[in-house]
Amino acid sequence: MAFLAGPRLLDWASSPPHLQFNKFVLTGYRPASSGSGCLRSLFYLHNELGNIYTHGSVLYHLFMCHQGGSAVYARLLALDMCGVCLVNTLGALPIIHCTLACRPWLRPAALVGYTVLSGVAGWRALTAPSTSARLRAFGWQAAARLLVFGARGVGLGSGAPGSLPCYLRMDALALLGGLVNVARLPERWGPGRFDYWGNSHQIMHLLSVGSILQLHAGVVPDLLWAAHHACPRD
Template identity: 60%
Template structure:
């Protein structure tokens, strides 16, 4: 993959302080670079190259396969479900590619903080938009409850996302998403009896 001769890479001690979050990665750090320098790092070996390409290949795969395999014709008036599913699939790898590619930007810690927030936004979107089609389908036997459940979960996800973006630590970010996990668990626990009943009966027409 080393198509171009890259700059001299740094060891952990010589890397910028905001990039010294993993003491077990001893070397291979890119020096502070301009935007074009960050793009150029796509073509020489360094310790983020694997992260960039694995997320990038996933992004390209989703861009091709998700819209192509979505049963758009069967969704009808619920076509928005397909759109939210596509965005939910694309957001995490897109945010991760930008984060890993530009994390060595010469703008330093402020730019890095924005990139980390962008990466977290991808996680927030997959937890939010990715759940909306599930909630919509879960409430097939209670269509009257769908609007309240979808709006409520979206608002709750906004709060969880804000808490994750402003969290002071990794553990605090994980705790922020526990709100969403609890909401989905309670929702699914409440409708499982409906789903079991629906397996032997016809749900009301939406």
């Protein structure tokens, strides 16, 4: 990828206060820009370029330097949190459906219960004051999924052979990404050394992609199994 010449970048102290959320990333901040200026930043090097190209949070990372300031940033962050919540919700519903395929009296309640829990978790994430608080908010969804995985692991649930390890890896990767992001590693160990590449948020993005691939690897055989499986009669 050939980079174009961009505007003069800012250091951490000169960047807008609402973008000063990682004090270990010292340089490479884009100045406040118009919408077209934000789009142009797709083609020059800055400290959000890696985040833009490694994850689904493209709108948030691309337009976070918009000249609309903190008001625009807050809306972008809310949109991003809604996307995370939707992935956590819609990704888990087919897992619950397949796990409780032979328990028709319990399956609807579990699906509705997880959806309601996801709504609460999403609201807490939207109103969370910090990155760690947002991670704790989504932890409720993770705890509910672990209950479902546990039911499958001890034989109280059903599903395709081999899908459960994919789901466990899915949540392990997602949790690891969240912890790395909260801990600000590795840039905490070397402030300024990971401003453009290899910082915690980029690592979280890559781990999140791996998590979604594990979800896909587990859900596809699960749904195929559910389409052909005949539950035993009591």
